[in-house]
Amino acid sequence: MNTLEISPFLLLMTLMSCCLPTQANTNIYYPVSFPERQIDIKVEIAATKAEREQGLMYRTDLPTNTGMLFVYAQPAVLEVWMKxxxxxxxxxxxxxxxxxxxxxxxxxxxxxxxxxxxxxALPAQYMLELPGGFIKQHQLKTGEYLSLPKR
Incomplete structure (x- = not known):
């Protein structure tokens, strides 16, 4: 019998989604980091379908070193649009x-x-949206690790 492996972070976000407001724009930020580059970021979490659909729509500002982390239950080729x-x-x-x-x-x-x-390009379980230019500014590359909150 196959067992489903769920990361502690994914489990936490799934459990929290029942108790948080349905809008991702709650301004509750969680610390994440790219430890190899010593880059710290604060993210809002979009763990429910409604939160992921809303995403960063209609926002007029995204402060430096902030973003939104989209959490999915299973890895898949993820899609994003800018509507x-x-x-x-x-x-x-x-x-x-x-x-x-x-x-x-x-x-x-x-x-x-x-x-x-x-x-x-490949299946993913998380999608992190950041201000435009962040990838180039910090020279992010495939294979690098993002440290998520340990709660």
């Missing part, structure tokens, strides 16, 4: 072990339908 997103974003896709598997930089806002759909 109603007013900011240029960088997107980092991470596998279940929190290593970068794909990067998209400087995705432009989409003001008119149809909006293009962007995909991770």
């Amino acid at each position: 109603n997103t007013l900011l240029t974003l960088d997107v980092v896709f991470l596998d279940g072990k929190q290593h970068i598997v794909s990067l998209l930089d400087n995705l432009p806002p989409c003001r008119h339908s149809p909006c293009p759909i962007y995909r991770s």
Whole structure:
């Protein structure tokens, strides 16, 4: 019989999603970091379907070193679009072990339908949206590790 391996972080976020407001724009930030580069970031968590659908839509500002971490129950080729997103974003896709598997930089806002759909190059379990230019500024590369909160 196969068993499903769930990371402690994913379990925590799933359990918390029942008790947090349904909007991801709660301004509750969690610390994450790229320890190899000594980069600390504060992220909002989008763990439910409703939170992931809302994402960073309609935001007019995303402060430096902040972002949104999208959490999925299973790895898959993840898709993102920029509909109603007013900011240029960088997107980092991470596998279940929190290593970068794909990067998209400087995705432009989409003001008119149809909006293009962007995909991770490989299956991912987490998607991290950051201000546009972050990937280039910090020279992020595939294979690097993102440390998630240990709670």
